[in-house]
Structures are given as structure tokens and as C-alpha cells.
Amino acid sequence: MIFVLEDTINGILMGSIYGLTALGLTIIFGVLKVINFAHGSMLMVGMYVAYWAVALTGLHPYMALFVVVPVMFFFGYYVQDLIIKPIFKAEKEVREPITVIIVTTGIWYILDNLTLLLFGPDYRILQDNPLRGKMLEAGQMLISVPKLWGFCAAVVTAASVYVFFQKTRMGRAIRATSLDREAASLMGINQYKVYNIAFGIGTASAGIAAITLVPFFNVYPTVGVLFDIKGFIIVVLGGLGSIWGAIVGGIIIGLIESVAPQFMTATWTEAIVYGLFLLVLFVKPSGLFGVKYDW
């Protein structure tokens, strides 16, 4: 019984980190109405930046925050500004920016393989960081400390993003653009600037996720793919564009992954996740928290 509880808690913790990795996906979709398929690769870039920042300086892993978040913000900002924006403009006659979606997969392929070229296929882990393998004993249960911090980071990040979009001027401008591009531009809001910023924020949130992962997770060139596909499932589960939906969706996936193996071979849990995803798409495509009609 105690093991089920332990698995449940660890599942919730890991799940909230999944949610954090998917947060940027939902932010970017909410504003640009584009799925950023390169999001997992951007997370991977964030993990490498965090890894090297810590490995080279020997600082506490969480101190990498001060490097990773700004680096990732501008990385996202300029990827949107230099690569995605021109394609948006070239395709503005068309209602659904399909080309933009596929170009983000191009970015994914470039980032993953460039990283492979630069750093090789090796799995890297921060060898002697203070958080590695650290456990909290609660009664008979063992709770992973870095995952607990990950949970906190997920909640704080989601709450900050939420407050930013609801309460600040800039946040409101971004939301106005997401609701109605033309009206927003009439109000003097520069649509593409808003897209840049939204992309920057989404990518920076992937940077925060990267920092929470680095103390206990291997870093390798295709690590993003793992989180990419999971991220797609999470955001649809939670409702595309919904911030809290991403966290809740992540926790659901985390729970399935940690609890289901009690009852079946572990490889089947992945199949269950895909099954659940398709079920949600068919039954309630707007997800748990999504807007009902999205046209």
C-alpha cells in the first residue's frame, strides 16, 4: 500500500515536471496558433546550456537559472523573429499556417543533429551535484528531492505566467493578439513583436524545465524527442492553450507512468498513454481546460 502511495507522489512530482516542459508549447500555441514541434529540441538546448554552465563553473545546478532563462528567452525570441516570422508573412494569405508547423520540425531536426555533431551521442549527467539521488524520507516513503523542487518550479512558473497574461499590460496585449490579430493591430499592437515575445517566454519556460531536469536526468542530443511527444499529448489532454491544463495534463501522464507498471509490464504504459490521448481527441478534443470551439 505504502508503495502505491510513494509511486503516486513521485508520479505527481515527475508529472508536474512534464507539465513544465509542455508549458511553453501551450503558451506558444495560445498566441500563434502554431504547434512548435521544435519545443522538445529547445528544451534539449536548455539542458545542454544548463549542463555546461554547471559543469564548467561547479556552481549549484539551480544557479544556472540566471544563465539559462535569459539565454533561452532570446533564443526563442530570435528563432521566431528570424525564421518563423518570414514564413508567417509569406503565407499570410492562407488561413492555417501549415508551413510554419512543418518548418518548426525542420528546426527540430537541425537542432538535434547539430548537437549530435557538436557534442556526440554521449549521455551526460552532472556527476557530483548535491541533488543527485537525494531522497527525502517521509515515514517509510522515499521522495526524490530534485523532483520535489521540480514540482515547486512547475507551480511557480505556471502561476507567474498566468499572472503575467492576466494582469500585466504586456500580457493583455499578447492575449488580445491571440484573440484577434486584426483588431489588435488596429489598436497599435505589433503582431509579430508579440509573437516574438510569446515565443521567448515559451522557450524560457522550457529553460526552467531544463534546469529542474539536469540534476537527475541524462542529457543527450535526442532527449527532446522524449519530451516533445509527451508534450503534445499533455497539451491536448489539458486543452491546447491552457496554462493550468498543461500542468494537470502532465500530472496525469506522470501518474500513469508511475502507477501503471504495478499492474502491467512497463512498456505497455506508453501504449496506454497514446490510447488515452487518442481517446481524448475523439471524445473531448478541447481537452480538460481548453476553449470549447476553436475556429
Add this chain to the structure above:
Amino acid sequence: MTPKKINNCALVLIVLIAFGVPLVVRSATYLHILILLYMYAYLTTSWNLVGGFAGVLPLGHAAFVGIGAYTSTILSLQYGVSPWLGMIIGGLLAAIVGVIIGKPTFKMRGAYFALATIAFGEGIRVLIENIDYLGPLNFNGPRGLQIPPLDTGLSRFMFEAKEPYYYIILVMLVAVLALTYFISRSKLGFYLNAGGEEPEAAMALGVNVARAKLIAMAMSCFLTALAGTFWAQLTLYIHPKSIISLDLSFEIAFIALIGGRGSIAGPVLGALLLRPVSDFSRIYFGDTVPGLHLIIFGVVLIVVMIYQPRGLQEPLTRAYNRLIHRFFGPQGSGRAA
């Protein structure tokens, strides 16, 4: 000569040359590269029915390749069914599955369809990796299925030489191109294009957009699955990680976009351009820079999408017309086929 005649002559000439290639190219390696090139052109042309004409973005077409490959292979290994028949059965199965995926998602914003197809593709792969036996059917899990090269011949869809494979895939490619040509000029083609571009306007003009997309999806999945059987018979070994891979699904989409989504020549041009990049970078840089061709694909994709959002077929068609104009005078210039 009228422009139409010139185009038809050029077309016939190209097809004749393609059929004559094995008389000149004797190397099995080069023939194999050409076979794969045609197969990708075929796959992309099939994809184009939905991804190009219907204006949605399927990103899990590898799953239908897998459905075709596994259906015909299991039927032939365990029940002695001819792969040709298995090919048709696999195609029908894929069409049904495609409709099941499309029906709920075509109503949604395009992103949902893209995500649903990705998840479906990955889901099928994971499922097959987890299944050794499904009832009496042996999938053999992650190890895949081997087709023992016992009896060769046309009726068994198995040959010692490369030439028969070359001709089969060439005929398949020409057929699917002809089909695409007729669809693009038919009511269905008009309805797909209209529904893909402005669904509300199309509906007001009498177009049942979702139905048109479903028809296209069914055809596309059917055709894609046929290539799965071809692939299985060509390599005599299928394995979930290679045949139902995300990379394959994406490569098809890349070829289509770079060549020109929604045009007839686009997928062929895209394959002509990208397949050699893929093959040669794997041959020459496979050990040193394993992902080189993917980096090149990505860069080419981005550059082409920024400067030629409708793909390379557009400037190439223009160049072709100018050429015709130069050689045959003003009456010769017209639209390329």
C-alpha cells in the same frame, strides 16, 4: 506545336527514359537508390492528396506504411496469401483506419489533426513493439518479421534482381501521378482545394468539406499502405522502429513542402532533390556526421519556405516555360503539366 503538345511529348519522353534506365544502369546499388527515390516520390504523392490538396498536415503516414507492410507480410508468412492480395487488404485496412482518425479531427483546427496523426503513428509503433501474438497473428514484437527468400517470381512478389522492383515501383509511381492529375481536375480536387483554403466559403458554395477530406484521407492511406507492402517485399525484413518511424513521416512531409505542396510535380521534384542528399550523405558521411542529411533537409526546408513558400515547383515551372518559349517561340509557352 501547341504548348500542350510539347508538354505531352516531354512527359512521354521522361517516362520512356525512366523505363529505359535499367538497360543502362546495371549496378544494383544505384538501382536500389533509384527504387527508393521512386518509392519516396510515390509516398509523397499519396501524402499530397491530404497534405497538399486538403490543406491539412498528416504527420503519421509511416503508420500506414506499417499497416500495409505488416498486413501483407503476416498474411503471406502465416496463411500463404499472395503479397499482391495482401497489399490490397492492407490498403483497405489503412483506408478504414485513416477515416477513423480523420473523422473527429478534421472538424478541428489543423494543429489537432497534425498531433493526432503523430500520436497515432507513434502509438501504432509502440503497440506493435509490445505485441508478440495477437490471437493467432504473430507480430514478433520489437524484433520484426523476416520474409524467407524461398520462392521468387511475380506471383510471390519476390525477385532476385533489382530490375523487377524497379519496374513495379515505377508503374506504381506513374499510376499515382496520373490519379492525382485526374483528381486535381475533378470536382473532388476543386472541393479539396476550396475546403483546405477557406472552409467557410467552400461550405457556403455547397462543399461538404469534412466529407471531401475523408475521401482524400481514405485514398491517401490506401495508396500509402501499398508502398508498405512493396517495401517489405523489397527488403524482406520489417521492423517497427524502421518502418513506422517518425523520421519517415517527417521526411515525406519535408519532400512535399520543398517540392511544392498541392502540386502534381512537387512531390517528384522534392524526391529527386532530397533523396540523393539523403543517400549520398549517408554513404559518405554516415560514420563521421550521422545526422548530416537531416541538417541539410532542415536548412533547405527553411530557406525554400522563406523564399518560395509554394515550393520549388513554382520557379522550376516558370523556368521550364521560359525554356520552351526560347526554343519553340511564343506559341510554345504555356503552363507545364
Add this chain to the structure above:
Amino acid sequence: MNMLEVKQLTKDFGGLRAIDSLDLTIGKQEILGLIGPNGAGKSTAFNCIAGVYAPTMGDVYFEGSRINGQKPWVLCKKGIARTFQIVKPFATKTVLYNVMVGSFANTNKRSEAKEKAMQILEFLQFADKKDIRAGNLTIGDRKRLEIARALATEPKLLLLDEVMAGLRPSEVDELVDMVRRLRQSGITIFVIEHIMRAIMALSDRIVVIHFGRKIAEGSPEKVASDENVIKAYLGGEYVVS
């Protein structure tokens, strides 16, 4: 039998009542005008008739049979065609292609669809632009394309939503003339228009709505002198040109 009958039509968007218990009828070959300030619910009324929205309450009858909640493409085949206030051309396709999409409503043959489309284009004096990409047209021509596509479906009832807005006066006169010829050819016309001069000249009768409710109905002269109507327009939103 009336061509169209709308009875107690009501349409809510969340808490907003865009149309409130609207009644109206259009006889065969009549031209009915619908006017009202911006946001009065005119386009929403069209959308309810053409099947884009199902009415919250009330009924719509077309040629005597109830059509509530039927899909736009079904209604199109029955003979209701419409234009969009915000034009929606198939921008990457040619004018001819755009119109052929409409003419395929009554045929499966490409050659017939093309012939029909060419007839329409000639009728609208638009044939010289048939090979231009719709995305490259001027706003006036885009509006004309909206009408051409709708006509290509061979409608009995044509709904025109502000097709004259943004046009030059000479273009407006041409369109007024064209709509009259359409009526002569047997088509019933329901028209929303902001340009007073045009709608007054064109309509047999006019219905005025404000906040989703009908506030006046009658001949153009009667409506123009109606006190309620004048009050509703005191904001000066109308272009009197």
C-alpha cells in the same frame, strides 16, 4: 408560397442576444433590404438563414419547408447562396477556379462547370480577369467574385452581405443595375447594405433592425421617414452618399 419565412428567430452568443424574435418574409422575386447600425445582428441573421449557426429559438422556412439547423452545403444545394461581408476568396486560385467551385454544385462534369462559370463571368463583365489569382484582386473585384461564386451555384435566394461597402460610386451604380437584372432573371434577393442611396433605390421593402430587434418595416420611403429609424441612426453611422 413565400420564398423565405423567418419566424421568431432568436440567436444568443453566450449572454449576448444578437437576434431577438425576428419575423420576416420574402416573396418570390422580391428584393428585401435589411438595414441597421453596426452590430445590429444583420450578418448573424444571414448566418442563421444560410446554416452557419443553428437558431437558439424560432424557425426558418425556405419554400415552405423548415430548414433550421441544416448544414450550409445542404442549403446551398437547395438554392440558398450567400456572400460574406468579409470576403473569403480562395486566394491562391484563379478567378475562374473560384467560380467553378460554385458551379460544381449542380454538376459533376468539369466541362459543364467551366461553361457555367464562364457564363457567369461574362454576365458580370468579369471574364477578362478569369486567370488572375484571387489574392491579387482589388477589393471591388473581390466583392464581385463573391457574387460570381454565389451565382454559380444557381440559387433561388441570394443573400448579399454589404457587397457595396468600399466601392467607388460608379461601381456601386453598376452593382445596383446588376442586382436588378438578377431579379429579372428570377432570383429572389435579400440584401444587407450600408449605402443608403443604393438600398433605397434597390429594395421593394426594407426591414430595419436594432440590437437584434425589428424596429421598422415597409417601403423605402416609409422607412426613411420613420421616427424610430431616425433615432437609431442619430449616431450618424450611415454613409449618405
